[in-house]
Amino acid sequence: LSLSLSSLVSLSSPHSLSPSSHPSLSLPPCPSFATIPISQLALSLISMRFPSQLLLNFIITTSLVHSWWMLEDLDGSMGRLDPSTCSRLPGLSRRQRDLCIRHSRVMGVVVKGVQESLSQCEETFRGEVWNCTSSARSSMGMPAKVASKETAYIYALTSAGVTQSIAKACAKGEMEECSCGPLPSSPSRSFLWSGCSDNVKFGNTFTRKFIDGEEKNKGDARSLMNLHNNRVGRRLLNSAMEKSCKCHGVSGSCVTKTCWKVVPKMSDFSATLKKKFHNAMQVSAARVGAGIQLQTTNSPSNGRSGRYLRTEQEDVSRVARHALVYLDASPDMCAKSEEMSGRECGEKCREMCCGRGWRTIRRVVDEHCHCVFHWCCEVRCQTCSVIRERNYCK
Known part of the structure; x- marks a missing residue:
């Protein structure tokens, strides 16, 4: 494979390497190689420890819009992510790479959370025209550039899914970075708060640092949309935590009952989030001072809603803070x-x-x-x- 600097500049396709669309790229006459998705190529290079940093830099800058989504293709079954993989994974910010290297066990759980979230998305939308395997997820397995409500759903679900996965792993004692989550302080006459709650607080914190961190540095409309939907997913997960109890007594009698807090099953959470998907709100970008904020499409930029969304009416504001938002209309799912x-x-x-x-x-x-x-x-x-x-x- 021969690449010149002019070749690297001319390549812009986010999906594949094609000699017909990029004449400056010199490729062997191999039709199967010409359509390899870039993420597959990148991961292959990683596994082979490919020495060309120039090629990896090209892959980063031309295609991997949100490269942490490539975690879906990694193997987290060993319970931890090899720190050397963090160093070779293209497109991570310095902060993301540092978190990945320093918290290899947590990152193994993050990989699991991403994979389970996207699998659950497919299951939730099974039998629908859009079934979470196309349109909003490109051939790279990453969210498409269309900022539709399908993409909004994927971001919210994945953000919550990673949080859920970390929260459960903390309670199971699988990571030294965290342990049991806090128990409610409110007393009850029918049971005692005891046991080991899922640590959704630590899950929220780590997910926010790893997933939200890069978006916060951009400040464009799409990043604000992603941040808002990430927060909606985590906020909904936190509010959906359930009480799990166990009885203590002779022969199964419930002389004493102890309870703790657990995150909901991913299937239940995904179904709840699907209701928000159907009620998602379209927004647009508005210039505010030196930056931009999102606002509902049918209102001027007065008032606020959440941290990233502006809207005119206070009642709409309260709804928007917990609503999925999107910038673009959904693509025609029947076009292909x-x-x-x-x-x-x-x-x-x-x-x-x-x-x-x-x-x-x-x-x-x-x-x-x-x-x-x-x-x-x-x-x-x-x-x-x-x-x-x-x-x-x-």
Whole structure:
């Protein structure tokens, strides 16, 4: 692979390296290499310890808008992130890289949080035209440049998901940086506050430092939008914490009950956040002094809402502080037929298939049936052959 300085300047595609679109790039005649997503190439170079810092700098400046999203592709299964990976991961700010190196175990949990959040996003929107695998997430797996409400949802969910993952790991004693979270001080007659609460406070603090830090240095409208939605996700997670209790006594009696605070399951939280997705507010950027702030599209820039959002009416302000916000209209999810083709559509084929029709596949499957409980303690079932239908977009 031969690259000159003029080649690096001329390359601007955020998605792939293509010799047809960039004549100044000298590539071997290998059609499969020409369309490798840059994030995949970057991670490959990292794993090979590729020596060309110039090429890595090119990747950073031309494509990785929010490069911490590349954490999704890393392996955090060992419970920690190798500090050397932090040093080689392109695009991290100095502060992010320092946090990554100094807190390798926390970063392993961050990787897990990012991965679980995006997987849960796909599960929550399964059966929808947008299912969190396209449009708002580009071919690099990172949020697209379109600042739509889909992107707003992903940012809020991921910010909360990373916080949740860290909070749970603290309570389990998996990291030396934190331990149990604080217990409420309000007394109760029916139970005692005791046990080990999930440490959402530490989770919030670390997530804010790592995820929000780079956005705060930019000050553009998209960064303000991202910051607002990150805060909405974490704020909603904090307010959704639940009480978990355990009874103490002879033979399971509840002579004494102790309770502590836990973060909600990601599936429950994602469903709650989905309601905010449907009620997201469109905003625009307004010049305020030497900087800019966001304001609702139907109001002048009077008053405030949250830290990054301005609005005219106080009642709207209270709503906006907890609402997802976006700058751009959602892209046409039906524009690319290949993204819909082959998707299972269940009973929503008319909406999901974008008017292109669908095909139904019938299969004979064996299932348990006529199950009977026999004392004690066994359930006996027969096997029945049934016809099941599954619908797929054309």
